[in-house]
Amino acid sequence: MKIVTKIFCLVLLPFLIAPPATAQLQPADYSQEAQQIIQELLDDKEGFQRLTKFVDTYPHRLSGSESLEESIDWIVEKMKEDGELDNIRTQQVTVPHWVRGEESATLISPYKKSLPMLGLGGSVATPEEGIQAEVLVVSSFDDLQSKSEQAKGKIVLYNVPFTSYGETVQYRIRGAIEAAKHGAAASLIRTVGSYSMQTPHTGTSSYEEGVKKIPHAAITIEDAKLIQRMTNRGKKIVVNLQMDAKTLPDAQSRNIIAEIKGSEKPEEIIVIGGHIDAWDVGQGAMDDAGGCFAAWQALRIINELGLEPRRTIRLVMWTNEENGLHGGTEYKNMVKDNGELENHILAIESDSGVFDPEGFGFTGSGEAFKMLQSIGTLLEPISAGEITRGGGGADIGPIMREGVPGMGLQVDGTRYFWYHHSPADTIDKLKESEFNKCAAALAVMAYVVADMEPTLPRES
Amino acid sequence: MKIVTKIFCLVLLPFLIAPPATAQLQPADYSQEAQQIIQELLDDKEGFQRLTKFVDTYPHRLSGSESLEESIDWIVEKMKEDGELDNIRTQQVTVPHWVRGEESATLISPYKKSLPMLGLGGSVATPEEGIQAEVLVVSSFDDLQSKSEQAKGKIVLYNVPFTSYGETVQYRIRGAIEAAKHGAAASLIRTVGSYSMQTPHTGTSSYEEGVKKIPHAAITIEDAKLIQRMTNRGKKIVVNLQMDAKTLPDAQSRNIIAEIKGSEKPEEIIVIGGHIDAWDVGQGAMDDAGGCFAAWQALRIINELGLEPRRTIRLVMWTNEENGLHGGTEYKNMVKDNGELENHILAIESDSGVFDPEGFGFTGSGEAFKMLQSIGTLLEPISAGEITRGGGGADIGPIMREGVPGMGLQVDGTRYFWYHHSPADTIDKLKESEFNKCAAALAVMAYVVADMEPTLPRES
Structure with a gap:
């Protein structure tokens, strides 16, 4: 009108x-x-x-x-x-x-299960055969620091509950950098979201000059909690991460x-x-x-x-x-x-x-x-x-x-x-x-x- | 205690x-x-x-x-x-x-997009190369009946909003039977659920003696609505359905x-x-x-x-x-x-x-x-x-x-x-x-x- x-x-x-x-x-x-x-x-x-x-x-x-x-x-x-x-x-x-390409995360141990995931924007790829490694669960950057000796060669999972976006998104932005500093092979975050029905969330992430670029992805809240609980029970957690992402x-x-x-x-x-x-x-x-x-x-x-x-x-x-x-x-x-x-x-x-x-x-x-x-x-x-x-x-x-x-x-x-x-x-x-x-x-x-x-x- | x-x-x-x-x-x-x-x-x-x-x-x-x-x-x-x-x-x-096996649904036209899906319990498999066909969207069994002539060789999608479980689940249970009676190649339902974050729901389904068994799967509420809207705009919708399911x-x-x-x-x-x-x-x-x-x-x-x-x-x-x-x-x-x-x-x-x-x-x-x-x-x-x-x-x-x-x-x-x-x-x-x-x-x-x-x- x-x-x-x-x-x-x-x-x-x-x-x-x-x-x-x-x-x-x-x-x-x-x-x-x-x-x-x-x-x-x-x-x-x-x-x-x-x-x-x-x-x-x-x-x-x-x-x-x-x-x-x-x-x-x-x-x-x-x-x-x-x-x-x-x-x-x-x-x-x-x-x-940046292009996502094919990607997947699979829980290998204690049993096989597909983990819904999304690679984080800017992430590098894994090698073609993927990265298969034990998972080290941490609750914060400080916790990672305190477990530094265990991080080498592992896939670090930041199992950080959503509080505010500003607070939680740090693990998406800087997660790969900090994990790489401790020798991790790759890093995963608990998705930055306040609710999940097996829903992964993507978003941008960063690397730092002089720090190795490692693949970085989000898994769902459900699966991050599951891996945390199994870890607490003394289970060894192994994940296979495959990412094809590239920056053109x-x-x-x-x-x-x-x-x-x-x-x-x-x-x-x-x-x-x-x-x-x-x-x-x-x-x-x-x-x-x-x-x-x-x-x-x-x-x-x-x-x-x-x-x-x-x-x-x-x-x-x-x-x-x-x-x-x-x-x-x-x-x-x-x-x-x-x-x-x-x-x-x-x-x-x-x-x-x-x-x-x-x-x-x-x-x-x-x-x-x-x-x-x-x-x-x-x-x-x-x-x-x-x-x-x-x-x-x-x-x-x-x-x-x-x-x-x-x-x-x-x-x-x-x-x-x-x-x-x-x-x-x-x-x-x-x-x-x-x-x-x-x-x-x-x-x-x-x-x-x-x-x-x-x-x-x-x-x- | x-x-x-x-x-x-x-x-x-x-x-x-x-x-x-x-x-x-x-x-x-x-x-x-x-x-x-x-x-x-x-x-x-x-x-x-x-x-x-x-x-x-x-x-x-x-x-x-x-x-x-x-x-x-x-x-x-x-x-x-x-x-x-x-x-x-x-x-x-x-x-x-019944074993699910590998499965996927992909929107082929008007553009390519993966459709999160779950095969429905008891469904037969598709041929190895999948079933690729135009989608006929219907709102009920009556609507399917009225569009019977268009159903032959198509993938019928029941886009039925969730009301009560008893009412809506009919399309999961009998959807393949009714679609097959009208000559459909496969059938999809809008998932039987009251909320979705791209969440497909599985559940059991039936075949009827003397009616051809066709593959039957659920796609998400989001995608069923999307396909409905694109259909309303006159777009031709083509989906490729691949299911590996078997009954042992x-x-x-x-x-x-x-x-x-x-x-x-x-x-x-x-x-x-x-x-x-x-x-x-x-x-x-x-x-x-x-x-x-x-x-x-x-x-x-x-x-x-x-x-x-x-x-x-x-x-x-x-x-x-x-x-x-x-x-x-x-x-x-x-x-x-x-x-x-x-x-x-x-x-x-x-x-x-x-x-x-x-x-x-x-x-x-x-x-x-x-x-x-x-x-x-x-x-x-x-x-x-x-x-x-x-x-x-x-x-x-x-x-x-x-x-x-x-x-x-x-x-x-x-x-x-x-x-x-x-x-x-x-x-x-x-x-x-x-x-x-x-x-x-x-x-x-x-x-x-x-x-x-x-x-x-x-x-x-």
């Missing part, structure tokens, strides 16, 4: 008569537009259908893959067909190109960029988006096609309602968030080089899943925080207006570190780490109504910040 | 002075024993540890497998070592011997039987148990090692407390519930032949998982129902005393059909069909506290029915 009548009755008197430092946004001034945006998006059918078709058609979008580039072509084409957004373009980004020469990918050009201050930019790349398992529906498409929907609806924000709203779908962050980094380099960086008023990312939205986490000045809280009240009708301190996103991290205020859409995270980087991150886990609410929250926030009289202040 | 002092103060005056037809059990008469049983079991550590070790050691217990027979040996040995139960023995049972000659297995012999009426029997066989995926922890071990714990604690029920409590771990029910049938034949059938006062089965217990479902006379409700009040301290009409269990079905009153332990079933017959049915899904409560509910119910003055009446 296209509403061409622009609402002109935007009265922002308080900002005109008070100095910016004490200016208070009157959210009521935007209540009509917010209501329209919310209503349009809650009623929308097209966005979620489009998302569904996209992930069904391009489920695997790992950097370097043809599938990722085809998926980018599809979006750019759809944007051009729509004819709704300005300045549709892509930004070239050089990305790593860097490849070319693209950030997708499109805009609603500002009507009065087009040089001032509110950037909003998510990342278009995804792991090579599941569909990357939640992580993060959903975030990209919710942001896209936000711009589409602002345009369809005929709203013409003073400032530019720029949609970016970053590439290579998962295993390199080159999309976010190259975007920062571009806007730094072309002078746009200073005019980035706010960066908003949706990369926590498109479940029931709760609000936004914000990193920026106290004054800006208050203004955003005020805008948040416009989202009370969908209970998505809570603004909390701290937040952002991986892709907007590079520009945030250059001083751009950043926000992350916050949603009900109950099941996020059930699906994250796993074969279970599929479209059926998402709900149209929740996706639409996420799009509405993004749209209201982006539109009001882009249109309000005062510019959202950076650090004051 | 062994308490040798028998509690003699069991006053059952109401039963002695009133005729059986109107006799009311005074549950308060057993409140002391019930409290003791509950307390002992809630504090128990050994039962759940034993269950854990059992399923870790013998995860796959499909009829005909060595692993099932080894697991039976282990239990019989432990029972003899314990020295707690009387008349420990096994009953020979001839069982089917019948094999020998055993029911395990052990008792607490009745002190006054040893010929009257309360039989209680679950099934010891399980599918060849996961650990069969919930289905049904948990039920067997909870019942075993019930007898162990009754014995350890020095309680000596008037009637015999007989523990049976039936074999071959999953794909034949020969254990339950042979048990019925045995007790019919040896005259014990008429003296089966009550049969209690636990085969709904050992989650938080809620009570029992009962099939029998109205008078017995009232008495059992009265006993149920003893389980109020653990909120497990609700007695509802209707209930039993597959293994006790054959004796129930001969007139034996039957009961099934009812538990919180929220996640039962998440794990049922799937790789996710592992011990980590169970809680010691809930398992112990199940054992307590079984123990109190079995003990009071075995000990109370009046005999639980059959149909009045």
Whole structure:
């Protein structure tokens, strides 16, 4: 539905008569537009259908893959067909190109059993015949240190229960490095996830200059616990690990960029988006096609309602968030080089899943925080207006570190780490109504910040 | 803990002075024993540890497998070592011997993707090169009928959402038969489960005399929905199915039987148990090692407390519930032949998982129902005393059909069909506290029915 009548009755008197430092946004001034945006998006059918078709058609979008580039072509084409957004373009980004290949893990002793697994991004392969070795179970890097003498030639299994992602993911990121330092032949982690139905989760991992690169993979929570229990009973655990993974020469990918050009201050930019790349398992529906498409929907609806924000709203779908962050980094380099960086008023990312939205986490000045809280009240009708301190996103991290205020859409995270980087991150886990609410929250926030009289202040 | 002092103060005056037809059990008469049983079991550590070790050691217990027979040996040995139960023995049972072999399903068109799958018990194999065919998606047997002309040579996929087990399982049981009648080359079902993280569920299936046997397997909910959506978009779906399954000659297995012999009426029997066989995926922890071990714990604690029920409590771990029910049938034949059938006062089965217990479902006379409700009040301290009409269990079905009153332990079933017959049915899904409560509910119910003055009446 296209509403061409622009609402002109935007009265922002308080900002005109008070100095910016004490200016208070009157959210009521935007209540009509917010209501329209919310209503349009809650009623929308097209966005979620489009998302569904996209992930069904391009489920695997790992950097370097043809599938990722085809998926980018599809979006750019759809944007051009729509004819709704300005300045549709892509930004070239050089990305790593890791390929999983065939892989398996098999419990050999005390009995034979297939272990569902996923190699971790960036891992090297095993020799063709695999690595068959006794397993040393450790509960932490400290525990590994204390068992250093037993690690040589073994497969180290980090059986670390999920606490927070930040805490637990260390074993995915640095597990191979630390195990190799103690002479291990390979390393396994208990999958980084908060629930499992024999579900392994992949994700990126690292090596360190001067430390031997050993194969690194995730097994399920169930099997990590099983191996722990059998170890506790004094059983000797032997696993055969076979991985065919390789890192090919860097490849070319693209950030997708499109805009609603500002009507009065087009040089001032509110950037909003998510990342278009995804792991090579599941569909990357939640992580993060959903975030990209919710942001896209936000711009589409602002345009369809005929709203013409003073400032530019720029949609970016970053590439290579998962295993390199080159999309976010190259975007920062571009806007730094072309002078746009200073005019980035706010960066908003949706990369926590498109479940029931709760609000936004914000990193920026106290004054800006208050203004955003005020805008948040416009989202009370969908209970998505809570603004909390701290937040952002991986892709907007590079520009945030250059001083751009950043926000992350916050949603009900109950099941996020059930699906994250796993074969279970599929479209059926998402709900149209929740996706639409996420799009509405993004749209209201982006539109009001882009249109309000005062510019959202950076650090004051 | 062994308490040798028998509690003699069991006053059952109401039963002695009133005729059986109107006799009311005074549950308060057993409140002391019930409290003791509950307390002992809630504090128990050994039962759940034993269950854990059992399923870790013998995860796959499909009829005909060595692993099932080894697991039976282990239990019989432990029972003899314990020295707690009387008349420990096994009953020979001839069982089917189906073997899964290597298997896979691959989406070929519109793109290549591995489809997590499980062949269904009893299925025939595909030819060595597999069956590669277009997929015809149907929503029901009626829908298949209406699309009969399109079915020839296709792989029929029953995309039937889970409603109740009874309703949905028809497609697992009869899916191959009906698809073959319409000329299909093979059949797939959307897995019979209420939740999925790319989790296929196996289970038994049937063929019909005179109808061609075609391969039959389950794919995940996610993939069934994906194939449905792509079909709706007009895509041609091609799948390659490879199955190596075979049915070998019948094999020998055993029911395990052990008792607490009745002190006054040893010929009257309360039989209680679950099934010891399980599918060849996961650990069969919930289905049904948990039920067997909870019942075993019930007898162990009754014995350890020095309680000596008037009637015999007989523990049976039936074999071959999953794909034949020969254990339950042979048990019925045995007790019919040896005259014990008429003296089966009550049969209690636990085969709904050992989650938080809620009570029992009962099939029998109205008078017995009232008495059992009265006993149920003893389980109020653990909120497990609700007695509802209707209930039993597959293994006790054959004796129930001969007139034996039957009961099934009812538990919180929220996640039962998440794990049922799937790789996710592992011990980590169970809680010691809930398992112990199940054992307590079984123990109190079995003990009071075995000990109370009046005999639980059959149909009045």
